[in-house]
Amino acid sequence: MELVVGIVVGGFIGWWLDKWLSTKPIFLLVMLLLGMIAGVLNMLRTARDMRQVLGVDETPVSEVATQATTETKNKTEEHSDGS
Secondary structure, three states: OHHHHHHHHHHHHHHHHHHHHOOOOHHHHHHHHHHHHHHHHHHHHHHHHHHHHHOOOOOOHHHHHHHHHHHHHHHHHHHHOOO
């Protein structure tokens, strides 16, 4: 639902701007693209929140990114030592 809302709102705003400025279809395409991006980000955010509420994923996203960065640095250091 959130994906559809983002696309519809972006499309409507782009259509309205094109109609108002007589620049068809530039703003429609740009705003549709932005609406799709916003919709996907909203879906991902909602999915993350649902996973945390259900107890499937208890690690906050910021900690996961930090752990991944630390693991990558450790692997890089191991390989640079000649092992």
